[in-house]
Amino acid sequence: MHRSPPLPKLAPLSAALLACWTSGALAQQANTQETAQALPEVSVKATPTPAQKIQTPASTESVTAAQIADTANVVNTEDAFRYLPNVLIRKRHIGDTQAPMTTRTSGVGSSARSLIYVDGMLISAPIANDNTNGGPKWGMVNPEEIERIDLMYGPFSAAYAGNSIGSVAEITTRMPDRFEATVKATGSWQSFKQYNTNDTYQSSQLSALLGNRVGDFSFWIGANHLDSHGQPLTYVTVPRFGSAAGTRVSGAVADANRNGGAIFVLGEGGIEHNIQDNFKFKVAYDFSPSWRGTYAGGLFQNNTTGSINTYLTNNAGTPFYGNGTVINQDGFSSANAAQTGTATVANTAFDSGMYKFNEQHTMHNLALKSNTRGNWDWELAATSYNYDQSLKRNPTGALPAAFSGGAGTLLDMKGTGWSTFDARGYWRPGGIGGAHSVSFGAHYDRNILSQATWNTGNWIAGTPTSLSADSRGKTETRALWLQDVWKFAPRWRATVGGRAEEWRAFDGRNLTGGLNAVQPGLSASTFSPKASLAWDATDKWVVSASFGQAYRFPTVTELYRSVTVNGVTSIPNPNLKPENALTGELALERALTDGRLRLSLFQEDIRNALISQSNLVPGGTTNVVNNVDLTRARGVELVYNQDNVILRGLELTGSLTYVDARIVSDAVYQTAVGKMVPQVPTWRATAVVTYRPTGKLAATVAARYQGRMFGSIENWDGYAHTYQGFESFFVVDARLRYKLDRNWTAAVGVDNLNNNKYFLFHPFPQRTVQAELKYNY
Numbered sequence: 119m120h121r122s123p124p125l126p127k128l129a130p131l132s133a134a135l136l137a138c139w140t141s142g143a144l145a146q147q148a149n150t151q152e153t154a155q156a157l158p159e160v161s162v163k164a165t166p167t168p169a170q171k172i173q174t175p176a177s178t179e180s181v182t183a184a185q186i187a188d189t190a191n192v193v194n195t196e197d198a199f200r201y202l203p204n205v206l207i208r209k210r211h212i213g214d215t216q217a218p219m220t221t222r223t224s225g226v227g228s229s230a231r232s233l234i235y236v237d238g239m240l241i242s243a244p245i246a247n248d249n250t251n252g253g254p255k256w257g258m259v260n261p262e263e264i265e266r267i268d269l270m271y272g273p274f275s276a277a278y279a280g281n282s283i284g285s286v287a288e289i290t291t292r293m294p295d296r297f298e299a300t301v302k303a304t305g306s307w308q309s310f311k312q313y314n315t316n317d318t319y320q321s322s323q324l325s326a327l328l329g330n331r332v333g334d335f336s337f338w339i340g341a342n343h344l345d346s347h348g349q350p351l352t353y354v355t356v357p358r359f360g361s362a363a364g365t366r367v368s369g370a371v372a373d374a375n376r377n378g379g380a381i382f383v384l385g386e387g388g389i390e391h392n393i394q395d396n397f398k399f400k401v402a403y404d405f406s407p408s409w410r411g412t413y414a415g416g417l418f419q420n421n422t423t424g425s426i427n428t429y430l431t432n433n434a435g436t437p438f439y440g441n442g443t444v445i446n447q448d449g450f451s452s453a454n455a456a457q458t459g460t461a462t463v464a465n466t467a468f469d470s471g472m473y474k475f476n477e478q479h480t481m482h483n484l485a486l487k488s489n490t491r492g493n494w495d496w497e498l499a500a501t502s503y504n505y506d507q508s509l510k511r512n513p514t515g516a517l518p519a520a521f522s523g524g525a526g527t528l529l530d531m532k533g534t535g536w537s538t539f540d541a542r543g544y545w546r547p548g549g550i551g552g553a554h555s556v557s558f559g560a561h562y563d564r565n566i567l568s569q570a571t572w573n574t575g576n577w578i579a580g581t582p583t584s585l586s587a588d589s590r591g592k593t594e595t596r597a598l599w600l601q602d603v604w605k606f607a608p609r610w611r612a613t614v615g616g617r618a619e620e621w622r623a624f625d626g627r628n629l630t631g632g633l634n635a636v637q638p639g640l641s642a643s644t645f646s647p648k649a650s651l652a653w654d655a656t657d658k659w660v661v662s663a664s665f666g667q668a669y670r671f672p673t674v675t676e677l678y679r680s681v682t683v684n685g686v687t688s689i690p691n692p693n694l695k696p697e698n699a700l701t702g703e704l705a706l707e708r709a710l711t712d713g714r715l716r717l718s719l720f721q722e723d724i725r726n727a728l729i730s731q732s733n734l735v736p737g738g739t740t741n742v743v744n745n746v747d748l749t750r751a752r753g754v755e756l757v758y759n760q761d762n763v764i765l766r767g768l769e770l771t772g773s774l775t776y777v778d779a780r781i782v783s784d785a786v787y788q789t790a791v792g793k794m795v796p797q798v799p800t801w802r803a804t805a806v807v808t809y810r811p812t813g814k815l816a817a818t819v820a821a822r823y824q825g826r827m828f829g830s831i832e833n834w835d836g837y838a839h840t841y842q843g844f845e846s847f848f849v850v851d852a853r854l855r856y857k858l859d860r861n862w863t864a865a866v867g868v869d870n871l872n873n874n875k876y877f878l879f880h881p882f883p884q885r886t887v888q889a890e891l892k893y894n895y
Contacts, residue, residue: 178268181266186261190853191869193212193888194214194257195256196209196219201820210348210351211348212321217254218232218249218252219232219285222775223722224798227730229247230244230670237412238483241256241258241289243255258479259289260396262302263398267287270287272664273667276646276648280697293338294337298327298330300328300892300895302323302892303324305321307320308321313386314383315386322345325342328340335401336401338399340397342395351424352841353387353881354426357379361459372458380459384463385428387426387427389424398415398417399415412486415482416482421476423473440463442464443463445460445461445462447460447461475510479503480504486499487499492546495544497540497541505532505533509531511577526580528571534566534567536563538563540562553605555603564592566591567592567674570589571586590627591623591678595621596620598618612649618645620642628680648666658710661704670696676730677694695726701720704719714760715758718754720753721753723748724749725747729795731743731830746781751779751795755773758770759771771805772806780792780795781831797844799825799826801825802824814857817854821849826844826846839877841880843879849874854867862893862894866887868886
């Protein structure tokens with residue numbers, strides 16, 4: 119058995135941490151309004167979020183359940199994030215389980231650069247840094263549970279790991295004070311037309327929430343059922359070349375790939391039908407007026423069927439799948455020569471878009487917290503997230519025979535998961551309004567990858583026959599952190615803190631192709647200082663400057679996972695270094711009548727940036743993760759929100775962000791120097807207008823814009839409006855919500871009202887109409 123080295127002791131690091139704290143005078147940012155940083159005082163019946171207790175030194179944006187209900191067409195929990203400044207959730211269709219969140223300076227392929235919690239439970243996936251396994255586990259949260267969402271930008275708090283390089287999202291769910299019951303039914307209809315696809319995709323959802331409080335005991339029970347049909351996620355494409363003999367076909371669509379090369383689009387794949395069920399149970403008991411214990415458990419089940427459809431027909435007019443032949447489009451008889459040509463179609467060209475995927479995940483969260491609001495408060499929290507079942511079936515044979523079975527593979531990730539433990543303390547030597555507010559804590563986490571690929575004689579229902587590939591490994595982190603918020607003058611606040619971490623990766627193993635290796639163990643010890651300074655220049659203006667260093671350790675997937683998805687093979691790299699980020703922000707905030715305005719200037723330098731790249735050449739079919747020597751992102755962000763603009767009941771919110779993210783240096787990929795960091799757009803903007811003429815009616819029109827970006831480290835993918843391209847988009851949404859009476863509420867909405875047909879690697883949803891009916895008791 120491979121034995122990894124023990125973790126070094128933390129005592130020297132904790133001594134360094136104490137030295138940093140007592141040395142004093144660096145600083146923290148405070149938000150423009152006191153409520154933006156320390157939300158209204160609450161009793162133990164509404165336990166403060168970590169952001170409230172720690173007084174997180176970062177720019178923070180928030181949205182409440184009431185605002186979400188009025189402005190966003192929410193089917194899945196991630197929809198509630200849609201209009202937060204500088205946020206994009208890569209949600210490809212309703213019920214998408216691969217929907218990571220972007221940050222100011224990182225794209226959807228860098229999921230590990232953000233942390234997402236629900237009541238302190240980590241639902242962002244620390245096992246990966248990508249847009250597949252790195253997608254947050256949104257299905258563990260019923261949208262009706264949400265009380266508020268707080269989003270903190272940048273690694274400026276010592277309370278969070280280096281994954282906070284981009285942002286930290288805290289989803290707070292509510293506990294009932296009396297008997298409550300909610301039932302909600304939602305229906306969605308998407309009209310989709312692209313290439314030779316012209317179809318309508320329908321989804322339906324039914325959710326229920328039941329809760330009560332009896333004395334010191336309160337609970338929620340929630341259930342959610344989703345039946346979703348999505349548009350194609352992939353297209354089958356082949357290079358197109360000049361005239362040659364071959365099988366005559368019709369239906370192929372001429373286009374260009376993202377490198378500008380001539381291709382034929384032969385059909386569609388990944389047409390997903392998702393059936394998902396979520397069950398959630400949360401219970402709380404108040405042991406005293408200041409101590410509360412909570413337990414939350416969740417079960418998520420997902421059954422997905424991915425299907426394909428060919429555009430090709432042969433001379434007999436029957437569907438054709440290529441089957442390893444050279445095809446001849448229309449026998450070169452088309453009036454438009456640009457639409458003709460020949461192409462070689464592999465036997466298995468359509469296979470990756472056809473699959474069956476079954477998964478069952480469970481989570482548990484146990485916490486004990488105090489809320490004395492006196493000199494001392496404490497928190498203990500333990501969580502676990504487990505892949506109890508995760509099996510994906512793919513064919514490996516030619517169509518149409520594979521429709522009914524035949525050879526295939528089984529991708530099994532049972533046993534994958536993560537666990538965390540946190541102990542936190544809050545010391546206010548001068549009381550709740552004193553000069554110092556000290557927070558400190560200890561953290562532990564373990565992340566496990568267990569992934570085996572098996573061959574099978576029947577991909578639809580067969581059992582494993584032989585092992586094709588195996589990827590396994592573990593990572594572990596221990597940390598101590600300390601932070602002090604010091605009000606050293608009437609209008610000045612400073613924060614200084616630091617985080618000491620010990621990390622290791624171990625038990626790594628890869629079996630694939632010619633590789634059969636026990637991978638070397640890795641370890642690292644880091645210390646991350648944090649400092650901020652805030653000045654209340656006037657009653658309306660706050661100026662703040664913040665600095666934070668953060669180390670983002672490689673995920674177990676980056677180190678050890680080898681897999682082929684949609685024809686693209688990911689190669690592990692067991693010798694990766696941690697990312698080392700230095701981030702600074704200068705922010706100005708102004709309190710407005712019924713609103714606020716924030717302007718932030720920021721810069722982020724990341725040494726040893728972990729970036730996944732497709733072969734570094736056009737048409738590459740393998741992804742490999744490497745350390746890039748230095749990337750730098752500089753930007754400016756403007757955020758505005760105000761109620762009662764021009765007339766009473768009219769609310770305006772909006773944001774505009776500019777980022778110049780570049781690769782500054784890299785000894786290995788020198789041709790990438792000076793190029794844009796992959797998947798980071800230069801411009802991103804949102805604007806939301808909501809009008810509430812009465813207490814019963816809310817009407818919203820919202821717009822989202824994102825600029826052009828690249829998918830490759832060398833920016834060679836110059837053609838964006840194609841499958842696997844990354845193009846700009848402008849999308850308008852609308853929503854009308856009406857409260858029928860004290861119990862019933864109805865809403866209708868349209869997402870992508872202007873029907874923008876755009877690609878972010880995958881084709882994204884086109885115009886989608888939604889209707890919902892909700893009953894509250």
